[in-house]
Amino acid sequence: MAFYHGVKTRQIETSVSTPVTAGSGIAFVVGTAPVHTVSGKTNVPILGNNYSEAVAALGYSDDWEKYSLCEVMYSHYKLYGVSPVIFVNVLDPTKHKKTVAAADLELTEGKVYLPFEAIKSSVVVKAKTGTGEAYTIETDYDLFYDGGKLVLEVLDGGTIPEAATKLNIAYDEVDPSMVTDAEIIGGFNVETKETTGFELIDKVFPLFSIVPDIILCPGWSHKAEVAAIMSSKAQNINGIFEGKALIDVDTSSTKHYADAPVWKKANNINAKTQILCFPMCKLGEKIFHMSTQVAGLMTKVDIENGDSPCESPSNKLLQINSTVLADGTEVALDLQQANFLNSNGIVTALNFIGGFVLWGNETACFPASTDVKDYFICVSRMFGWVSNSVILTYWSKIDNKLNRRLIDSIIDSLNIWLNGLTSEEKLLGGRVEFRDEENSTTALMSGKATFHIYMTPPSPAKELEFILEYDANYVAAALKA
Template identity: 65%
Template sequence: MANYFHGVSTRQNDTSISTPVTADSGIAFVVGAAPGHTVDGAPNDPIMCQSYAEAVAALGYSDDWEKYPICEAIYSQFKLYGVAPVVFVNVLDPAKHKKSVAEQNYPVADGKVLLPLEALKNTVKVTSYTAGTDYELFYEGENLILEVLDGGSIPAETGELTITFDAVDPSKINENDIIGGFDTSTKKYSGLELIDKVFPKYGIVPDLIVAPGWSDKSNVAAVMTAKADAINTVFTGAKALIDADANTVRHYADVPAWKKAQNMNSKAEILCWPMFGLGDRVFHASVHAAGLMGKTDSDNGGCPAESPSNKSLQIDRAMLADGTTVLLDLAQANYLNSNGIVTALNFIGSYVLWGDETACFPADTDVKNYFISVSRMFGWVARSVILTYWSKIDKKMTRRLIDSIVDSVNIWLNGLVSEEKLLGARVEFLDEENSTTALMAGKAVFHIYMTPASPMRECEFVLEYDADYVTAALSA
């Protein structure tokens, strides 16, 4: 009698057409050092931030970008380009990257002692005095400040205090810290390896990998490239934004040789040179490229259909690491582009990012590999269909299921075509790609044909003198 029913009932079937889940685009994954000890931040933990204030609260901030390059990205992404979200990994570990500072005397001025920002607050010891009773400690600006408390035992006329402390030491960070890995003793991941933890933690897939100050190292660049090719083993099409060494490579004509020596020739790599400046601030080019790509994607509805080339950079000069100005003319900038290198050009109006090609160019002339926007579109479509149709895995493989996938993908692709994000696209379920044995084994292959628009890299106007206009203008 369990199935007995008397009355009216209803039930709902699943909609045959799936609503597409569009993959995010222009999300930077930034690995480096930040003064996280000033905010009790955990090292080697992917932190997603939506604003400058949120990033500073989670990671700390310092204008000393040489020590703390993550702060360079915080400033550029949020203040200059207004791009969010951004995922940061701070590899500076106070338990590992630290040093002891010998006891010495520090001057007291206006009841305060200025200690370096690197000082670890919980290690500060003041000879003859007690924290919380005689003084308090707090981070502000570029210092750890020791403030003498009223009512404590430190005399008001005291001119110096004898202090010792431990301090973080960013100089102890090496390539292995940036590359990261899995620690079998702690069972924790670190560095670039943490990109695979972003989607499980936040439900987003970063597609721009940045390591300012480190990406010019071939070992780091190689790992960045490998991660870009297979995030979580299934998400492809991300880009590793790499800086050519602006210390040793001082002339534009030498950059291709450096690129070749570093074996940077992948479609997953976007190679940038030189460095950029704005006022008294100095940036790695990769950081600005990430910000501009994110902004361009956002201006196109979160889609990477348009090239970031010839879009305005928030800079006032291109430069070498030592501050030497680099002023490229069009021919020089184009020479870099022809070798798969992105740069900055101040030709008409202001500085713009200049270059449409990934690092695989000119060795690889497949348009879907060497054009940045075309290559990124293939990755974006791939990530979108994975996110949308993951829920279909392990459902009964029936003709209705196959048709529903074909129909819904085609509807989505047609929408992209109508928005001019693709010139044309379709998906087909082809008999020759779906053998009986494969279908029996539960494998279905859907073939997407798509053509993103190539950037108009060259625009030529042909001018010709037409004598007929003379006759037309001057005849009676």
């Protein structure tokens, strides 16, 4: 030991770890966006913390049938005021496009209005009938997206004659209908080494240190294969985290509420990781997939509960004024009909007392599974949230010395955290134990320690019963002297 004469100090790690709580209600959405209008990216996770940020990165259009990500932008940011959202656009303007043949188009006050789908970089402008050399952008004319159109504006000082009444214009335009289910599902291309579609969910945590726990795909989730992939991803994010996949019943084919359970069974929607929604919903002239609104509401309720999913989103106000089918036909469900859907593991919207609310506490595994840990949405999400939080907190302990100090520090810090959740009424109770029967000598020798967490999230108060009885004793008490 080196010679030392004097006073010195040293610090050691705190024996009780401060818990790292996982985020709750963070949506991961795969779909299409008008990225051609903003030179946006394809098959890259985009973190949007607010509306303007998302629009700047992905573009925006009210045509949600073509651009499904815009529906989530509008609902999350404008209607529910919640964030963040991770978007993945699969629309590729270099691939999903078609060519529009050159044609003479009218100049009106120095402008030509092209379709919103027109790709700015592909526009070729010539004189009437396509004669002569092509005009030059930013010298002879400019192009910009405005009011749902690509506007061509003639510039002063350019070579386009002032007397010109028509311009010959050719361009390519994006075609969102060319996007396939396989491109939404995505995968890993061995040749290009590129990851696409839903496979990109595993890139979110490495990129942003965020665990998305709500998976959305409005416009595609009603397809059996897409729904199955969404469920699989929700169960195994980065190989260790878990979340919930929000699925829509196909209301273009399933038009009556009583047929929704038949559709559910036929499409194999029966997992605890799935929340199934019927029908669609409407606010003003805008039609939403129910899953989109449910996602926004779930996030809002989570935020109100300290970023935890301890409370059910059921019987909380949705931002809608009617429920509809895909063709816009209004569907008005009464209480019995809504409860029938709930009894088959389907959530819906109910306008009964106080406006339209989400109605239903059950995941898609109900009624096949009656394990409260799996079929109650809020209870199941709490188990996932606690699991994700434990992983985030104790990952730094991996490969430390497995000794009694490490074991006790984990037990103490976890019990303190669980007691805190109990005092906040996010749990009815919780504790962690290091049990001998679960930790054999050989397991400990091989570096494996098992901690047993007991926890009880509160169930939703789904049924309140009041018993009324006539008590004749009050007659005598009130009327006899």
